[in-house]
Amino acid sequence: MDSEDEFMSGASSGDDFANIEDSDDDFDNEDQDLGFSQDKDIVRTSKKSYEVDFEVLGPSQIQLQQDVQIKDVADVLGQPPEAAAILLRHLRWNREKLFDRYMENQASLLDEVGLEEDASHTPSTKKIPDFECEICMSGDSDVETYALKCGHRYCVDCYTQYLASKIRDDGEAARIQCPTSGCKRIVDSKSLTFLVEDNLKSRYRELINRTYVDDMENLKWCPAPECIYAISCSVRKKDLAKIVPTVTCECKHPFCFGCAHEDHQPCPCSLIKKWIQKCEDDSETAHWISANTKECPKCQSTIEKNGGCNHMTCRKCKHEFCWMCMGLWSEHGTSWYNCNRFEEKSGNDARDAQAKSRQSLERYLHYYNRYANHDQSNRLEKDNFAKTEKKMTLLQNQSGMSWIEVQFLETAAKTLQECRQTLKWTYAFAFYLARNNDTIMFEDNQKDLELATENLSEMFEQPVEQLSAKKLDILNKNTYCSQRRVTLLSDTAELLKRGKWTFNISLD
Amino acid sequence: MAGAFASRRLQRELPKLQATTSPGIKLVSATDLQEWLIDIQVMDSAHPLYAGQTYRLRFRFSGKYPIEAPEVMFIRATAASCWDQKPRSIPMHPHIYSNGIICLDLLDKAGWSPVQNVESVSMSLQSMLAGNYKNERPEGDEVFVRTNTQRPRDVNFEFHDDDC
Ligand SMILES: [Zn+2]
Ligand SMILES: [Zn+2]
Numbered sequence A: 001m002d003s004e005d006e007f008m009s010g011a012s013s014g015d016d017f018a019n020i021e022d023s024d025d026d027f028d029n030e031d032q033d034l035g036f037s038q039d040k041d042i043v044r045t046s047k048k049s050y051e052v053d054f055e056v057l058g059p060s061q062i063q064l065q066q067d068v069q070i071k072d073v074a075d076v077l078g079q080p081p082e083a084a085a086i087l088l089r090h091l092r093w094n095r096e097k098l099f100d101r102y103m104e105n106q107a108s109l110l111d112e113v114g115l116e117e118d119a120s121h122t123p124s125t126k127k128i129p130d131f132e133c134e135i136c137m138s139g140d141s142d143v144e145t146y147a148l149k150c151g152h153r154y155c156v157d158c159y160t161q162y163l164a165s166k167i168r169d170d171g172e173a174a175r176i177q178c179p180t181s182g183c184k185r186i187v188d189s190k191s192l193t194f195l196v197e198d199n200l201k202s203r204y205r206e207l208i209n210r211t212y213v214d215d216m217e218n219l220k221w222c223p224a225p226e227c228i229y230a231i232s233c234s235v236r237k238k239d240l241a242k243i244v245p246t247v248t249c250e251c252k253h254p255f256c257f258g259c260a261h262e263d264h265q266p267c268p269c270s271l272i273k274k275w276i277q278k279c280e281d282d283s284e285t286a287h288w289i290s291a292n293t294k295e296c297p298k299c300q301s302t303i304e305k306n307g308g309c310n311h312m313t314c315r316k317c318k319h320e321f322c323w324m325c326m327g328l329w330s331e332h333g334t335s336w337y338n339c340n341r342f343e344e345k346s347g348n349d350a351r352d353a354q355a356k357s358r359q360s361l362e363r364y365l366h367y368y369n370r371y372a373n374h375d376q377s378n379r380l381e382k383d384n385f386a387k388t389e390k391k392m393t394l395l396q397n398q399s400g401m402s403w404i405e406v407q408f409l410e411t412a413a414k415t416l417q418e419c420r421q422t423l424k425w426t427y428a429f430a431f432y433l434a435r436n437n438d439t440i441m442f443e444d445n446q447k448d449l450e451l452a453t454e455n456l457s458e459m460f461e462q463p464v465e466q467l468s469a470k471k472l473d474i475l476n477k478n479t480y481c482s483q484r485r486v487t488l489l490s491d492t493a494e495l496l497k498r499g500k501w502t503f504n505i506s507l508d
Numbered sequence B: 001m002a003g004a005f006a007s008r009r010l011q012r013e014l015p016k017l018q019a020t021t022s023p024g025i026k027l028v029s030a031t032d033l034q035e036w037l038i039d040i041q042v043m044d045s046a047h048p049l050y051a052g053q054t055y056r057l058r059f060r061f062s063g064k065y066p067i068e069a070p071e072v073m074f075i076r077a078t079a080a081s082c083w084d085q086k087p088r089s090i091p092m093h094p095h096i097y098s099n100g101i102i103c104l105d106l107l108d109k110a111g112w113s114p115v116q117n118v119e120s121v122s123m124s125l126q127s128m129l130a131g132n133y134k135n136e137r138p139e140g141d142e143v144f145v146r147t148n149t150q151r152p153r154d155v156n157f158e159f160h161d162d163d164c
């Protein structure tokens, strides 16, 4: 798929790593043009206005980034790498702040993180005559004890248990403090590796990596379960009213870099947050909509939705209607089509408070209904993914097409998913959109994409016997659908970037 | 079920607590190594809120105590069940919910130190009461008490101010 290839080409390999030392400066420069559009990279000149630059980082690259920064700081400060690492982690990888604090008062900073002058010492245990450990409240002269620079001494067993619990149960790593209450001394990685068992060391490394990514504003973990990749992207919090930074991980999971939610183009992060909250608050009002069954508007027999397509035909009376608006399907796709647009009633109709609140509920239900329907279709189509494979095999056997030749079905299934997801979020976007001249353009784009998607969906759900003859049709529809999606996303993103949309709610 | 580590530590604490000389702290029961009851009093006889009152603390220990914090809360008790024939209520305090759950950073996993023990925690709670003159419950007490189903340890309190 075209769009995907472009995403992946943006996820360049490790070539940029040599420049990591300048990364801070680069980000600042990019801030001025929001980190999108003007791109020096020739490969990316075809980048669309809704796409952002990003890079996928694997565990070794994340490690390498840290090592480079640690070495850099160690060289500048003349400190051993372990000390530089502690300092960087302590100040959340903010190099400028670290240098400032270091120049200001070296001794107090080193003291604060438990380094003092001789950071190169090797940790060792000690036996103390008549020792009593405050954690286990026991001890004697034979027991091995350990203390950080603060001098708070405990038996090695207790220390080890304490650290193991912090790492295993609390998921802490870079900023574990001395067990003494109120002592802010941080357990340095040397002491830690000296004390904890081997099986916890890898977990510790993992957690240290976690905190690195968490501490960096330009890095985010891919939210897919068990995924080990992080994404680097220069879009910052303050840019989120102007761009929706969708990124795609190496694991193929597309998500929003701004809020880690699923890809929610074209709707800005703050709006989807408000929308999801609203839907939760009003879940009872809207509950019936998400049901998989409805009644045929003509004969009232129960109809179950089992695919993504919203063009329904009642089995009993053959009535054709739209699942979303329950209106006649024959009116869809003609100039009468207004399934996506909410018709505001004239001011006179809504004079009293009750009428106003009824109208605002109707308006919400209009958008929620369509949002929920695309969401549902999307889920049904995802469930059907396994069925698509079966369909492909079946088609292969029936038509004598090769495996390559039946790939168009998978392509169509993917396009359908992408379009449904986009359509779903266009309704959240439209709900918050205040009317202006550009709203019509948005609704037209939305209508075109919706119709194209429904058409593709309907073709896709045809019986296998008819599919081989329809291959070209499906491929054409598929291309058209993708194009409609690109147009909608580009147009909407362009205006968002230029601050041309007005919303009936604030964007923060 | 207290583990070997917790048992050993509690067995060390018990005699010290039974012989404690800290005023206003009294061990009520420690029949096993899982749950202890402590009565505390604020020693300020002119205190507008707590003078003359006795409050009951319930400590529950996991097998990982003292590496893991104990679960500590105030509990109610009828007069008949108490050694002084006086009932125990939940003290009024901006960080104590009316169901006895306490919002105190030292009992939270991030603020807990394994050097703390039953007596030191009791003393901290004693002074938390002594320093308070506000006759009020935490914000959102009603909703919290009605909806909370978590064990006190698992409640994620945000510590808004230092004296929390
Ligand atoms: Zn010990
Ligand atoms: Zn210490």
Ligand SMILES: [Zn+2]
Residues within 6 Å of the ligand: A222, A223, A224, A227, A228, A229, A249, A250, A251, A252, A253
């Ligand atoms: Zn991923």
Ligand SMILES: [Zn+2]
Residues within 6 Å of the ligand: A256, A257, A258, A259, A260, A261, A264, A268, A269
């Ligand atoms: Zn987002």
